[in-house]
Amino acid sequence: MTIKPLSQGEFIAMTAMLFATIAFSIDAMLPALPEIALELVPEAPNSAQLILTSFVLGMGIGTLFAGPLSDAFGRKNTIMAGAALYSLAALAAYFAPTMETVLLARLVQGLGAAGPRIVTLALVRDLYRGRDMARIMSFTMMFFILVPAIAPMMGQVIIAGFGWRGVFLAFLVFSAVSMIWLGLRQPETLPPAARRPLSVAELWLALKEVLSHRVIVMSVAVQTLVFGALFGCLSQIQPIFDQVYARGDRFPQWFALIALASGLASIANARLVGRLGMRYLVRTTIGVQAVISVVVLLVFAIGLIPEEAQFYVCFGWMISVFAMAGLTIGNLNALAMEPVGHIAGMAASVTGAIATVGAVLLAAPLGLAFNGTPLPLMVGVTLFAGVGWLMTRGLAR
Numbered sequence: 129m130t131i132k133p134l135s136q137g138e139f140i141a142m143t144a145m146l147f148a149t150i151a152f153s154i155d156a157m158l159p160a161l162p163e164i165a166l167e168l169v170p171e172a173p174n175s176a177q178l179i180l181t182s183f184v185l186g187m188g189i190g191t192l193f194a195g196p197l198s199d200a201f202g203r204k205n206t207i208m209a210g211a212a213l214y215s216l217a218a219l220a221a222y223f224a225p226t227m228e229t230v231l232l233a234r235l236v237q238g239l240g241a242a243g244p245r246i247v248t249l250a251l252v253r254d255l256y257r258g259r260d261m262a263r264i265m266s267f268t269m270m271f272f273i274l275v276p277a278i279a280p281m282m283g284q285v286i287i288a289g290f291g292w293r294g295v296f297l298a299f300l301v302f303s304a305v306s307m308i309w310l311g312l313r314q315p316e317t318l319p320p321a322a323r324r325p326l327s328v329a330e331l332w333l334a335l336k337e338v339l340s341h342r343v344i345v346m347s348v349a350v351q352t353l354v355f356g357a358l359f360g361c362l363s364q365i366q367p368i369f370d371q372v373y374a375r376g377d378r379f380p381q382w383f384a385l386i387a388l389a390s391g392l393a394s395i396a397n398a399r400l401v402g403r404l405g406m407r408y409l410v411r412t413t414i415g416v417q418a419v420i421s422v423v424v425l426l427v428f429a430i431g432l433i434p435e436e437a438q439f440y441v442c443f444g445w446m447i448s449v450f451a452m453a454g455l456t457i458g459n460l461n462a463l464a465m466e467p468v469g470h471i472a473g474m475a476a477s478v479t480g481a482i483a484t485v486g487a488v489l490l491a492a493p494l495g496l497a498f499n500g501t502p503l504p505l506m507v508g509v510t511l512f513a514g515v516g517w518l519m520t521r522g523l524a525r
Contacts, residue, residue, distance in 0.1 A: 155279035186238025188484030195477025200326035210243015254317035265458035266398030277387035280380035346522030356490030363495030393454030406459035
């Protein structure tokens with residue numbers, strides 16, 4: 129059967145859903161953390177945050193292999209194989225009796241999720257490049273952001289009806305729908321003649337080529353810090369809303385506003401990147417974030433904010449962190465991929481693996497440092513943004 133090419137609108141919507149596998153797998157779990165902690169680790173409730181970072185760690189490791197496999201066997205085959213592993217791990221997590229087995233299943237689930245996440249990026253690079261790719265990625269992120277906006281509410285509804293384990297069954301359904309869409313509607317973008325053999329020698333040569341480009345190395349370093357700030361916020365946002373400000377019952381609604389703000393930032397990026405360029409937007413956005421974080425950290429640490437206003441200031445600051453991601457991640461991905469379109473899968477794997485695993489190493493201890501206040505998170509994000517802004521000088525042509 130011949131598959132007709134998708135319209136650009138449908139292509140953006142489909143890739144957004146494939147990318148959203150990650151967001152749904154993380155954000156739908158946020159309302160479940162208190163129940164999971166109560167049932168599995170009542171003696172150490174803060175460790176429930178590792179359900180998020182273990183998934184991201186698995187995704188980062190899987191990212192290193194997903195791209196080369198897609199270069200050898202095609203984009204669609206690799207995405208579908210990853211989705212199958214993701215679904216099996218979700219089923220294992222549903223039946224897991226202990227926190228350790230849940231974390232192991234989440235790690236494997238992250239490995240599988242690397243297929244939809246990283247190979248979809250290579251699929252986009254097969255069809256677009258440079259600012260056109262950045263524009264497509266920004267519109268993709270715009271639709272993608274609807275999932276994290278509603279995922280906690282969906283998770284809350286699922287938990288109310290089926291318990292926290294029911295969320296893992298929702299992951300199975302989500303993956304099945306996205307794979308049916310991909311299989312029926314998207315033609316393969318990497319023909320057999322353009323595929324590269326899967327060999328250690330070929331992978332080593334491609335790896336050296338990717339890391340030989342200064343702009344790629346600096347893009348990955350900055351992206352690691354941006355992801356570190358984002359994952360740090362994700363790991364602490366539910367405890368901050370619940371334990372610090374007693375707004376846990378309304379957390380999904382507040383989180384939806386944060387996610388939508390990030391989506392608006394992606395829309396703004398899609399409109400601005402053609403005029404201002406990727407480098408200018410990345411450097412300016414991270415610089416502004418560093419200034420905002422320094423100011424907020426100081427006024428919180430000194431105690432200048434009235435108690436009744438603290439939640440709203442913290443909420444506004446979290447919006448700025450998510451907006452920073454919306455204004456930078458798509459551009460950083462495009463900058464990293466621009467010089468290496470002929471090995472897009474390998475490039476996407478190397479850059480994605482380094483940035484994701486590095487971000488987990490930054491975010492996990494930051495999440496465990498939660499002490500009943502938002503100050504540890506604010507310190508971490510301020511440092512990440514400040515160092516990231518200094519590193520953006522390395523993105524110059």
